[in-house]
Amino acid sequence: MAQESPGVRLVVVHPDKEVLAEAAAARLLTRVLDVQSVRSPVHVVLTGGTVGIATLAAAATSPLVRAIDWSGVHLWWGDERFLPDGDADRNETQAREALVDALVAGHGLPEANVHPMPGPSAVATPEEGAAAYARLLAEHAGDDGASVPAFDVLLLGMGPDGHVASLFPGHEGLEATGTTTGVHGSPKPPPERVSLTFEALRAAREVWVVAAGSEKADRVAAALRGDPVTEVPAAGAVGQARTLWLLDAQAAGTGA
Numbered sequence: 001m002a003q004e005s006p007g008v009r010l011v012v013v014h015p016d017k018e019v020l021a022e023a024a025a026a027r028l029l030t031r032v033l034d035v036q037s038v039r040s041p042v043h044v045v046l047t048g049g050t051v052g053i054a055t056l057a058a059a060a061t062s063p064l065v066r067a068i069d070w071s072g073v074h075l076w077w078g079d080e081r082f083l084p085d086g087d088a089d090r091n092e093t094q095a096r097e098a099l100v101d102a103l104v105a106g107h108g109l110p111e112a113n114v115h116p117m118p119g120p121s122a123v124a125t126p127e128e129g130a131a132a133y134a135r136l137l138a139e140h141a142g143d144d145g146a147s148v149p150a151f152d153v154l155l156l157g158m159g160p161d162g163h164v165a166s167l168f169p170g171h172e173g174l175e176a177t178g179t180t181t182g183v184h185g186s187p188k189p190p191p192e193r194v195s196l197t198f199e200a201l202r203a204a205r206e207v208w209v210v211a212a213g214s215e216k217a218d219r220v221a222a223a224l225r226g227d228p229v230t231e232v233p234a235a236g237a238v239g240q241a242r243t244l245w246l247l248d249a250q251a252a253g254t255g256a
């Protein structure tokens with residue numbers, strides 16, 4: 001799906017990564033509440049990475065968790081490391097420990113609304129996992145012929161090389177068509193992954209990129225000035241209505 005007229009882009013800078021995670025968590029829970037007042041279900045895409053998981057951990061301690069009707073929320077992932085269920089390096093495992101398990105156990109989130117990307121415990125190859133996830137996304141996409149739900153919030157971390165999800169600079173995954181792709185030879189371990197494609201990322205109503213640390217500053221600047229997506233994949237992650245860049249001062253290039 002080409003992004004002909006990207007929505008509003010906003011950059012918000014916080015003093016450090018702890019404040020960034022707290023503020024992103026408050027913003028995420030408030031967004032779910034706001035969306036829930038006008039439509040249901042609410043679709044949220046989670047990310048791995050340090051700030052992404054810290055954001056979920058911060059959300060777990062917020063009283064706002066109790067204000068949300070979690071029975072009307074679906075959780076998806078933007079990418080997954082192709083590792084067995086329960087592996088500590090799976091984005092799913094880390095998100096479950098930080099927040100998702102507590103929502104299922106104590107706040108009425110149906111396990112059936114949690115949609116981790118399949119790994120080797122369920123399928124033989126990243127391609128099979130990608131195909132299964134594409135089918136699941138299509139089942140939840142609504143009646144308007146869309147191939148993925150119009151995600152209300154799609155969270156993304158960004159690597160120091162400018163990658164988002166498992167879409168790496170100069171890598172063949174950037175060219176993938178359809179909504180999901182199997183990834184081999186990822187420069188960030190592990191080498192095998194499953195990822196949403198740009199087509200799926202750009203279907204989101206809102207894309208939020210969360211990034212902290214001075215090692216990200218160069219690629220943040222490159223993405224914000226619109227460098228080519230082949231060099232800085234994060235530049236291609238834009239939402240239909242809004243794209244938020246939630247940064248700490250170091251990633252924004254303004255910190256010590």
Ligand SMILES: O=C(O)[C@H](O)[C@@H](O)[C@H](O)[C@H](O)COP(=O)(O)O
Binds near residue numbers: 091159160
């Ligand atoms: O599987 C992964 O590794 C992630 O989904 C990846 O896209 C991550 O979000 C970025 O690499 C940022 O990670 P950090 O915040 O740890 O740098």
